[in-house]
Structure formats: C-alpha cells, structure tokens
Amino acid sequence: MDMLTTQEATPEAAISTNEMLPPVIARVSFASGLIGCAQWKNFELRGAFDREPVGLLTSIDDPDRMFFVSPIEYAAPGGLLRFNNEDTRMLRQYGVGVRDDVLALATLNVDDDGNLTANLLGPLVVDLSTGEARQTVLTDVTLSTRHRVLAELSDGAD
Amino acid sequence: MLVLARKTDQAILLGDGIRIVILGVSGDRVRIGIEAPREVPILRQELRDAVEEANLDASDTKSAVHRWNTLQAALGKHRDSDSDASERAA
Numbered sequence: 001m002d003m004l005t006t007q008e009a010t011p012e013a014a015i016s017t018n019e020m021l022p023p024v025i026a027r028v029s030f031a032s033g034l035i036g037c038a039q040w041k042n043f044e045l046r047g048a049f050d051r052e053p054v055g056l057l058t059s060i061d062d063p064d065r066m067f068f069v070s071p072i073e074y075a076a077p078g079g080l081l082r083f084n085n086e087d088t089r090m091l092r093q094y095g096v097g098v099r100d101d102v103l104a105l106a107t108l109n110v111d112d113d114g115n116l117t118a119n120l121l122g123p124l125v126v127d128l129s130t131g132e133a134r135q136t137v138l139t140d141v142t143l144s145t146r147h148r149v150l151a152e153l154s155d156g157a158d
Numbered sequence: 159m160l161v162l163a164r165k166t167d168q169a170i171l172l173g174d175g176i177r178i179v180i181l182g183v184s185g186d187r188v189r190i191g192i193e194a195p196r197e198v199p200i201l202r203q204e205l206r207d208a209v210e211e212a213n214l215d216a217s218d219t220k221s222a223v224h225r226w227n228t229l230q231a232a233l234g235k236h237r238d239s240d241s242d243a244s245e246r247a248a
Binding site: 034035037040059066067110114116119138149 | 199206207208209210212213214215217222225228229232
C-alpha cells in the first residue's frame, strides 16, 4: 500500500503534498524573472511572517524550483540599516521600509558545512498589494550571497 | 564585440540616454562614470553572476529536504533559546 500514515510521513512527502507548508499569502510575478533565470516569473509566496521568520516561494512555472525566504530584518540583524545609502535609496524607491505591504526577502540556503545562509546581495522585493516583484542586485560589494544566519544556532543541524 | 580605444575624459554614448566616461586609468584599474536613466539597471557583472549562482543553488527542490531539516533544527534551537531567556527573565 502506498498510502503514508502520519508516523511514516517523510519531509519529502510533506513538502511535495503541501502538508506542512504555510498558507499562500500572495501570488507574485517577477516581470523580468529572477537574476539569471528569466524564465522563472510566477510564484506563490507562502508564510506567516508575523509568527514565523521563514516562508516559501514556490515556482508556478517550474515545479522543480522553490526557495526558502526570510524578511531581511530576520535574516540580517539591523535590516535596512546595514545597507549603504545607495542601496537603501534603491530599496526605498521600491517601497521597502516605506510601505508595510512591501517586503524585502532574502533567499535562504544551507552551505556545505550545514550552516544556514542568506543571500543579502540579491534580495527579492515583493509588493503584496499588487503581486509585483523584482530581484535587485545591491551595490555594496561587501554583502554576501551566503551570509551566515543564526550561525551559532545552526551548528550541528543536519 | 565592438572594441573602442578611449582616453581619459573621453566618452561613449549608448543610444540617446546613456553616456559612459573614462575618468581615469591607474595600473590595471579603470574608473568609469556612467550617466543613465534611473530605470536602467547598472550591475557589476561578478555580483550579478554571484546572485545567479545563488538562485540556482537555493532553489533546487532536490536539496529542499536538507535545507528544510536544517531550518527546522536552527529555528527549534532559536525557540528553545528564546524560551529559556523568557523563563530566566521571569
């Protein structure tokens, strides 16, 4: 029998069947796609960012693509304050830090040592009211695509 | 690729709205000034490439379970830490 019981459910099954996924809060469209991946334009944003720091961005165009995302203020202490004037000006121009319904999200990953990392160099800006989204590349060359998040907390995580 | 030779303070025009000026040359570094409409993105190629690579790495569902488990472990420890701090404060 192929049916999984609750105890037998695996993370793979949970993710593939949306069992454990947070609710969809917006359907978003990147007019130009993501950087270097112009074909990925349409996504569902899942999360409850008022309660949990991590959400999901699942591709509608390519079912093999999904991102874990976190608001910048969670992924990097200081949030917008850590960005230089040019980057802050650019983000504010898109509504980040100006409107409550505009989010700046960092994609999350896990490095080879099992550390949780965030892409601070290329944040995603999502307008929840219109569904319009874009990925920016910031100008600060000291920002990393693999900024360690909660470094001391992810030590030892599988 | 079109190849042009320029001297300091000389410029190149791209269409009607973009002007690129050579500000100076020092060793193997060239300082360039760019005037362009605000809506035209101007990116350092290596940063754009790094973001592209990060997008590909971070979006692969084949590694999603590993990332999911790491996230849950990290967040679980974070919640435990917060809880302990709250109890100590109380």
